[in-house]
Amino acid sequence: MHELVRAKLARRFALLDFEGRGHLTRGDFDRMAWRLVEATGDTSLSGRLLENYRHGWAQLTSALGRDIDSTLSEEEFARAWSDLVGRRGFDTVVRPIVEAVFTVLDANGDGRLSGDEFAHWLRAYGVVGEDATLAFGRLDRDHDGLITRAELLAAFLEFFGSTLPTAPGNWLYGPFDVLSPI
Ligand SMILES: [Ca+2]
Numbered sequence: 001m002h003e004l005v006r007a008k009l010a011r012r013f014a015l016l017d018f019e020g021r022g023h024l025t026r027g028d029f030d031r032m033a034w035r036l037v038e039a040t041g042d043t044s045l046s047g048r049l050l051e052n053y054r055h056g057w058a059q060l061t062s063a064l065g066r067d068i069d070s071t072l073s074e075e076e077f078a079r080a081w082s083d084l085v086g087r088r089g090f091d092t093v094v095r096p097i098v099e100a101v102f103t104v105l106d107a108n109g110d111g112r113l114s115g116d117e118f119a120h121w122l123r124a125y126g127v128v129g130e131d132a133t134l135a136f137g138r139l140d141r142d143h144d145g146l147i148t149r150a151e152l153l154a155a156f157l158e159f160f161g162s163t164l165p166t167a168p169g170n171w172l173y174g175p176f177d178v179l180s181p182i
């Protein structure tokens with residue numbers, strides 16, 4: 001696996017491993033869903049989000065032939081993810097995640113994410129203030145002040161797949177140390 005992709009998966013792992021225990025459980029995925037519910041302030045989304053995150057966890061554990069009650073180390077998490085993508089294809093795995101995330105974040109349903117709407121995503125991951133502004137600026141590729149579905153999909157595809165340090169999508173979960181500052 002390319003070093004940059006590995007570093008991004010490590011970042012993803014660390015964001016999910018809230019308590020810094022060095023492994024993930026199904027509870028960590030449930031908690032991520034709840035953090036998004038809290039960030040958006042819309043509890044009507046909780047069922048749908050929990051279902052999405054539980055499905056994600058089940059896919060990852062089953063990629064390693066495990067059941068949902070197992071734990072995943074950082075190395076196992078990266079391996080499960082690349083197995084899943086390798087078997088089902090990047091677009092097949094990532095597009096439904098993007099659709100679900102977009103629908104949850106698009107509070108006014110106009111098909112675009114404003115800075116405020118997207119801030120809920122970043123806040124759920126603890127990214128706020130200037131970091132959130134910087135991340136939004138990268139992901140809004142055409143700089144029209146809104147993130148479209150296509151821009152969000154591009155961000156996910158690049159975060160999980162691009163080997164370019166300057167890829168805007170690397171900022172999907174905010175800035176972190178291996179990213180190019182430019
Ligand atoms: Ca919107």
Ligand SMILES: [Ca+2]
Binds near residue numbers: 141145146147148151
């Ligand atoms: Ca845009």
